[in-house]
Amino acid sequence: MLHIVNGDLVERKLRQGGLEGDILVWRELLTEGPAVAAPEYERLVQLRANRLERELGIPAxxxxxxxxxxxxxxxxxxAYEELVLWFEHDLFDQTILWFLLHYFAECDKGGTKLSVMSIGEFPGVPGFEGFGMLSAEQLASLFGCWKEIGGAALDLGRRVWAAYAGGEPDAIVALLKEELLWTELPFAQDALAFHLSRFPDTGRGLGAVEATTLETLETYGPLPMQDLFVRVGKRHPLYGMGDVQYWGYLRRLCGSGKAEALIAWEGSDMGRLPGYETDPHMMKRPVSLTAAGRQVLRGECDAVRLLGYDRWLGGIHLRAEAGGDVPWRYDPSRRTLVRT
Incomplete structure (x- = not known):
């Protein structure tokens, strides 16, 4: 039996709990960088490697x-009789699950049985965030409880991945409106809907994480990077956001050292903003809201027009120079994307 999991911590605890079989730790973050709907894998890996090195500092x-x-x-x-996918309810894990289901839908599975273990809560664990917060004994209680993946789940996974990693936002909006058998993948619909909230909004040009970051700094004043990450992450449990991902948000809010930066670090070198190998001492430095950040929060100016924009959201590459605009934005009141 082969188990595919997200994270070395989960692998270690599964082993401690007595899980039998081989484990493949899938190390990806498909919530960041470019995604391609029907990828030639070698091209996708190199495309993502180059981009994530530039954005997050991960060595290509x-x-x-x-x-x-x-x-x-x-x-x-x-080569295995059965394969089990261990992925949680949040967008981080769901994007990997969709990618893998797309892969299995397109290939010859031989006689291998496909199963999935995907949960969004655990008895007696309030604020469940993922398998990594469970003990080895708690994880062991899930052994054998996985659900077989049938043709309907494979087809839904393929369709969701095609929409997420395709280049047309209309496809995501249309898919969310369809009366699909979402119970086949019970967390896919909410995760895909949350993905839309990462687009710049119609009022201030801020995605959900950027807006929460500025609001948190306005409420509590300057905060150490690590504290800020924890507070913002708790506001968006559907993201499953890690610290390296969040440092990418902070880099963008800094505006590459422009005078219009929305946040600032106390005593920071603008050439050494956080990334893949962040100095632990830097994580203790306070982050504060700038005057421009307060203006954006009040809706007096727009973050996209102020700083420009260059980011991949799934398969959609949104780009705009300062003073310009992106072609799609998120309308929070309707919880959907609209053309600008």
Whole structure:
């Protein structure tokens, strides 16, 4: 049996709980960087490696090597009688699940049985965030409780991935409106809907995480990076956001050192903003809201027009120079995307 999980911590606890079989830790963050609906994997890995090195500081060579190694192991899955996917309810895990379901829908599965273990809560664990917060004994209680993946779930996973990683936002909006059998993937609909809230909004040009960051700083004043990350993450449990991802948000809000930056670090070197290998001392430095950040929060100016925009959201690459605009924005009142 082969188990595919997200995170070394989960692998370690599963082993401590007595899980039998092989484990493949899938190291990806498909919520960040470019995604491609029907990828030639080698091209996708290199495209993502180059972009994530630039945005998050993840070494491109390291990222590409891990990507190829895990794909080589995945391609040999038919050597197993059963394969179990362990992925949670949040967008981070769901995007990986959709990608893998798309992969299995398109290939010959031989005689391998496909199953999934996907939960959004656990008895006696308030504020459940993921498998990693469970003990080895709690994880062991889930052994054998996974659900077989049938043709309907494979087809839904393929469709959701195609919409998420495609280049047309209309496809996501249309899919969310369809009367699909979402129970086949019970967390996909909410995760995909949350994905839309990451687009710049119609009022201030802020996505959900950017808006929460500025609001948190306005409420509590300057906060150390790590504290800010924890507070913002708790406001968006559907994201499953890690610290390296969040440092990317902070870099963008800094505006690459422009005078119009929406946040500032106390005593920071603008050339050494946080990334993949962040200095622990930097994480203790207070982050504060700037005058421009307060103006954006009040709706007096727009973050996209102020700073410009260059970000991949799934398969959609939104770009705008300062003073310009992106073609799609999120309307919070209708919880959907609109053309600008």
């Amino acid at each position: 060579e390291l990222f590409a090597r891990h990507g190829r190694e895990q794909k080589d192991r995945l391609d040999r899955f038919t």
